[in-house]
Amino acid sequence: MKAFAKLIYFNILGWKIVGNKNFSKDIIKKAVIIAAPHTSWHDFFIGLYLRKITGVKTNFIGKKELFTWPFNYYFKAIGGRPVDRTSGQNKVEAIAQLFKGEQEFRLTLAPEGTRKKVTEWKTGFYYIAKAANVPIIMFTLDFKNKQNKISEPFYPTEDKEADFKFMEAFFEGVEGKVPEYS
DSSP states (O other), rough: HHHHHHHHIIISSEEEESSSTTTTTTTOOEEEEEEOOSTTTTHHHHHHHHHHHHHHOBBBBGGGGSSTHHHHHHHHTTTTTEOOOSSSHHHHHHHHOOOOOOOOEEEEEEEEEESOSSSOSSHHHHHHHHHHHHOOOEEEEBBBTEEEEOOOOOOOOSSSHHHHHHHHTTTTTOSHHHHHHH
């Protein structure tokens, strides 16, 4: 399957990987991975190819309603974890708890929180990383240049504003599948 994924990703789709090509997987077993810009359902499949090629085990969260028969088997097999999104809960803490008791857990999230254009990122991923005491690894979904650029692990500081400026700069000029949503 890895050879097939490489064939599709590199040869058929023409993509490339730039930067931290193995997501520091040998030293970082737990992290929040942010993927941006998230503008299309195609992003999910690019992420799956990237995961297969690099051999990095990653996870994602979805509303618990998605994890019903028959889809629950597939979503869990590819690293999905259900989350209860009803109001009145501390979702950041609930998601941060997913890291506990796991030897390896890399949670991939879209900082925009949607596929539509946003003016500001959501902050949940940042607070999840802080609560779980794990680094953030950034990767681009750059359809214009057909590349996934991957950062070194970044540990959030106590200066949220500076941290967001640093992270947003990593994605400067990156264009998603739907450019007007980038």
